[in-house]
Amino acid sequence: MSDQAGPIQEMLAANVKRGRTLQGLSISELSRRSGIGKATLSQLESGNCNPTIETIFSLSRALEIPVSELLDTRPPGDLTVVRAADVEPLVGEGVDLRSLRHIRSAHTDLDVYDQQFRAGHRQLSQGHTGTEHTVVQSGRLEVTVDGYEVELGPGDYVGFDASLPHSYLAPDGPVRSVLLLLQDRAGRQPRSAPHSAAL
Known part of the structure; x- marks a missing residue:
């Protein structure tokens, strides 16, 4: 666990909470659907947990939304360079x-x-x-x-x-x-x- 949330933790925290709220799911129900413990989900939503790939794909499956909606999306443009x-x-x-x-x-x-x-x-x-x-x-x-x-x-x-x-x-x-x-x-x-x- 990190003392300070990084970019992925912050993005995931906001997007998981938004996705859960839009679907009217409690943390308990999201825990049941995803197989992720309620304590871990609470930490994720507060930005205090380092997510693994397995966690993110489990959340994608449980919320039925693309992984990209759980992570940062970059605005479209004529030229995109990602280092x-x-x-x-x-x-x-x-x-x-x-x-x-x-x-x-x-x-x-x-x-x-x-x-x-x-x-x-x-x-x-x-x-x-x-x-x-x-x-x-x-x-x-x-x-x-x-x-x-x-x-x-x-x-x-x-x-x-x-x-x-x-x-x-x-x-x-x-x-x-x-x-x-x-x-x-x-x-x-x-x-x-x-x-x-x-x-």
Whole structure:
């Protein structure tokens, strides 16, 4: 726990409380839906808890809103430059995730992330809203989606329904990749690549 809230803690505190209030949920009910303890949620809403990737995706799933609505969104412009060193990473069991850009269209939200996987640590997700598209830039990455496993190398792509249980593992060494997370604003899953092609 940090003595002073950082940018991610402050953004998450405000956005979780806003999302919970708009849906008329008590902290107890959000705790039940997300599997996160009430004390932890209270600390999150006061900006006194360091969120993990797992926590943020659990909140996204429980509140049924994109991850980007829990984190800072940058205003659109003609030119956007994001320096990796300037973005505070979300730290998970096996990955550091940096949010680079949120793009909103009439029907779809698109979030762009830089992912850096640590060797030998599996990053698990029970599922969340949206469709994931991942392109490996360097290293070897094992991806398991609903029990089906594929191995990706540099330049390889995988796409899948993110509501399915999934995990990532860098078995040999660090892996860097780009994650595109699509969320249909009407509540439907955007179409990804055909399952046979993606996996």
